[in-house]
Amino acid sequence: MELFDSIILILDATLRNATPLIFAALAGMFSERSGIVNIALEGKILISAFAGASAAYYTGSPWMGLLAGIMASVVFAQLHAFATVTHNGDHVVSGLAINILAAGLTAAVGNYWFSQGGNTPNLVSRAEELNARFEPIVFPFAEALSDVPIIGGIYSELLSGHYILVYLAFLAVPLCWFVLFRTRFGLRLRATGENPQAVDTAGISVTQVRYLALLVCGVLAGFAGVYLAVALTAQFSPNMSAGKGYMALAALIFGKWRPKTTMLACLLFGALLAIADRSQGAVILGFEVPVQLVEALPYILTVVLLGGFIGRAIAPKAIGKPYVKERA
Amino acid sequence: MSQQRIPAWITVGVIPLANVAMSALAAALVFWYLNINPLDALQAMVYGAFGSSYGWGYTLYYMTSYIFTGLAVAVVFQAGMFNIGGEGQAYIGALGVGLVCLGLGGHVPFIVLLPISIIAAFVFGGLWALIPAWLQAKRGSHIVITTIMFNFIAASLMNYLLINFMKPAGTMSVESAVFDPSSWIPKMHEVLALIGISIDRSPLNLSMFWALFVAFAVWFFLWRTRWGYEVRAMGSNASGAQYGGISIPGTVIMIMIIGGGLAGFMALNVVQGEAHQIKLNLVNQMGFTGIAVALMGRNHPVGIVIASLLFGFLTQGGSELQFEYSVDARIVVVLQGLVILFSGALQNMMKHPIERLYLRLSSNRRKTSEEFAAEA
Numbered sequence: 001m002e003l004f005d006s007i008i009l010i011l012d013a014t015l016r017n018a019t020p021l022i023f024a025a026l027a028g029m030f031s032e033r034s035g036i037v038n039i040a041l042e043g044k045i046l047i048s049a050f051a052g053a054s055a056a057y058y059t060g061s062p063w064m065g066l067l068a069g070i071m072a073s074v075v076f077a078q079l080h081a082f083a084t085v086t087h088n089g090d091h092v093v094s095g096l097a098i099n100i101l102a103a104g105l106t107a108a109v110g111n112y113w114f115s116q117g118g119n120t121p122n123l124v125s126r127a128e129e130l131n132a133r134f135e136p137i138v139f140p141f142a143e144a145l146s147d148v149p150i151i152g153g154i155y156s157e158l159l160s161g162h163y164i165l166v167y168l169a170f171l172a173v174p175l176c177w178f179v180l181f182r183t184r185f186g187l188r189l190r191a192t193g194e195n196p197q198a199v200d201t202a203g204i205s206v207t208q209v210r211y212l213a214l215l216v217c218g219v220l221a222g223f224a225g226v227y228l229a230v231a232l233t234a235q236f237s238p239n240m241s242a243g244k245g246y247m248a249l250a251a252l253i254f255g256k257w258r259p260k261t262t263m264l265a266c267l268l269f270g271a272l273l274a275i276a277d278r279s280q281g282a283v284i285l286g287f288e289v290p291v292q293l294v295e296a297l298p299y300i301l302t303v304v305l306l307g308g309f310i311g312r313a314i315a316p317k318a319i320g321k322p323y324v325k326e327r328a
Numbered sequence: 329m330s331q332q333r334i335p336a337w338i339t340v341g342v343i344p345l346a347n348v349a350m351s352a353l354a355a356a357l358v359f360w361y362l363n364i365n366p367l368d369a370l371q372a373m374v375y376g377a378f379g380s381s382y383g384w385g386y387t388l389y390y391m392t393s394y395i396f397t398g399l400a401v402a403v404v405f406q407a408g409m410f411n412i413g414g415e416g417q418a419y420i421g422a423l424g425v426g427l428v429c430l431g432l433g434g435h436v437p438f439i440v441l442l443p444i445s446i447i448a449a450f451v452f453g454g455l456w457a458l459i460p461a462w463l464q465a466k467r468g469s470h471i472v473i474t475t476i477m478f479n480f481i482a483a484s485l486m487n488y489l490l491i492n493f494m495k496p497a498g499t500m501s502v503e504s505a506v507f508d509p510s511s512w513i514p515k516m517h518e519v520l521a522l523i524g525i526s527i528d529r530s531p532l533n534l535s536m537f538w539a540l541f542v543a544f545a546v547w548f549f550l551w552r553t554r555w556g557y558e559v560r561a562m563g564s565n566a567s568g569a570q571y572g573g574i575s576i577p578g579t580v581i582m583i584m585i586i587g588g589g590l591a592g593f594m595a596l597n598v599v600q601g602e603a604h605q606i607k608l609n610l611v612n613q614m615g616f617t618g619i620a621v622a623l624m625g626r627n628h629p630v631g632i633v634i635a636s637l638l639f640g641f642l643t644q645g646g647s648e649l650q651f652e653y654s655v656d657a658r659i660v661v662v663l664q665g666l667v668i669l670f671s672g673a674l675q676n677m678m679k680h681p682i683e684r685l686y687l688r689l690s691s692n693r694r695k696t697s698e699e700f701a702a703e704a
Contacts, residue, residue, distance in 0.1 A: 037472070039472070039476065082674075083669070083673035083674050084673075087673075087674055087675075087676040087677050088676055089672070089673040089674055089675065089676060090672065090673065092410050092412065092472055093619070093623065093668065093672035093673050094669075094672070094673035096412070096616065096619060096620075096668055096672075097665055097668040097669035097672060097673045098665075098669075100613075100616065100661060100664055100665035100668060101662065101665030101666065101668075101669060102665075103658070103661050103665070104658050104659065104660070104661030104662035104663075104664070104665050105358075105662055105665075107656050107658035107661070108358070108362065108655065108656045108658055108659045108661075108662055109361075109362070110656075111655070111656035112362050112363075112655070112656070117656075118656055118658070238658065243480060246476055246480065249473070249476075250473075250477060253473060290488050290492070292484040292485070292487050292488035292491075293484070293488070295484050296480060296481045296484035296485070299477040299478075299480045299481050299484075300477075300481060302473070302477055303459075303460075303463070303469070303474050303477045303478070303481075306463065306467075306469035306470070306473060306474055307463045307467045307469050308467050308468070308469070315470070
């Protein structure tokens with residue numbers, strides 16, 4: 001029973017850890033499927049976490065935080081589009097610029113606004129009568145069922161009691177699949193990532209498709225950042241994204257740029273994070289596995305996959321290449 | 329676009345300056361928003377970075393690190409690839425330097441130890457770049473992604489080694505033992521004191537001369553040797569180079585090892601010259617800043633030395649702002665981000681208008697001189 005309980009706890013933490021990864025990886029999917037390399041997820045998560053926490057603090061509403069977070073992330077995503085699409089800037093350099101700018105701006109402006117070393121004030125404060133954090137959603141009868149063996153663990157502990165954004169993340173996966181693979185916009189977006197010349201010849205503006213793709217990317221990355229600052233912790237602190245954007249990119253590649261497999265990769269990475277958080281290293285077959293190895297596993301697995309040792313990850317064909325119209 | 333050529337002074341002079349001016353303008357807006365007079369801020373930065381031998385010491389100390397990480401990006405860029413693994417390569421290079429100093433420090437004279445630690449920095453950094461290089465050369469995995477992943481793997485590995493093997497028993501902070509003083513690279517103020525010149529204490533150490541020498545060596549390698557030629561040939565046209573008999577996988581692996589090794593040299597400055605122990609996160613984003621340095625320096629060693637001085641100024645001058653205006657120290661990061669944005673990501677934004685302007689002005693001038701000729 002104890003084993004069951006600790007498995008439930010790890011799975012519970014897996015869902016929590018996987019949520020920002022899923023949002024960010026889906027954000028990356030829209031961008032990369034349209035042909036824009038996205039190493040800027042980190043910066044978009046960070047800026048939306050900051051904007052989200054600040055707005056939630058000032059308005060007292062987590063939903064206003066979500067709105068502000070999404071808007072900030074969209075602004076950065078459109079800046080990304082302005083650099084990579086309008087001015088044919090290098091995708092990697094643009095991404096880095098956004099990440100570094102976000103890291104600096106959030107800390108400097110945060111310190112100026114709140115004078116707390118770059119942190120925002122806590123979003124839950126009895127003294128200020130403030131509760132601007134998302135509330136967990138408790139499923140019906142979760143209380144009553146919590147003592148029932150097995151079912152109680154699964155229903156009350158694992159499935160119930162998460163923030164609404166957790167459930168939204170898992171809803172977003174089929175939704176994004178539908179948009180990418182069953183709508184005209186999705187088809188155009190994927191075609192732009194594979195063969196922009198053909199899209200252009202068909203009379204569709206590559207520029208417009210890529211701007212739209214980055215708009216969706218900004219919205220989804222906004223959810224990831226707001227989840228970190230307004231749900232998971234009730235505060236923004238500098239560099240709180242802590243590499244989640246890069247891990248989401250790894251999950252996107254590990255999931256071969258497809259929604260379902262990317263979600264599974266996010267869950268796998270989330271589970272690894274949960275294990276690393278819980279233990280000082282796990283013992284497997286008498287070997288002590290250091291906790292740092294568990295932490296590094298998402299990256300190691302992605303490298304192994306990229307090396308073509310476990311299946312093959314094939315990126316969209318036109319990824320990273322600016323599209324320049326032939327001049328007449 | 330036009331038959332006319334754009335002269336070099338526009339490409340390497342006016343356009344980079346215009347890009348820097350744009351970032352300065354954007355930075356001024358940020359300062360203005362933070363309630364700091366931009367001109368006062370600039371003055372405080374210049375004074376902080378160049379107003380005293382103390383300021384100069386820090387500026388040149390940072391410059392030294394940026395030369396190494398900038399060159400690490402630039403040599404690989406000359407082959408047409410992106411090495412954003414400088415962060416991890418420098419960290420592992422620090423492991424090499426640390427092992428040599430911890431193992432040999434106090435047992436062999438400095439003059440014997442220094443070449444060994446230089447080689448160790450290069451070999452460790454280079455080997456960390458080898459796996460991504462091999463994966464790119466033989467298996468076609470994209471080097472940008474693999475080097476990013478290797479930065480994180482390096483961080484975890486160093487964390488593991490520091491906690492389990494290198495941390496002296498009984499200490500709380502995660503760092504190695506302090507090296508034997510005989511293995512330290514001499515500080516500039518100590519050396520100058522020997523010949524009677526007195527300057528303020530600063531982290532600046534003799535690695536600076538090594539950095540300048542390495543910059544020269546990189547220039548010599550790229551423009552005066554056969555391997556350098558092969559690297560540049562691959563960078564300008566990979567299939568053409570292959571047709572000419574250059575081995576692409578071999579060149580990829582060679583230049584990545586060199587790039588990783590150059591990043592590893594940063595540890596000489598930061599670890600053997602200043603900290604004298606391996607600390608957690610000692611690279612502190614300087615590997616990433618190397619990308620900005622390489623961009624601004626147009627991947628040429630001379631440009632990189634100049635750009636490193638600029639970034640040294642930004643880093644040191646920016647940290648002075650913290651004391652002057654109680655602004656967050658990470659304002660430096662904003663400045664760096666703006667430079668990367670305008671000099672890198674948006675470099676074409678200024679390029680096209682300036683080129684067009686030049687073409688219009690020069691064709692006007694020709695027209696007037698033709699009219700003169702017709703009248704005469």
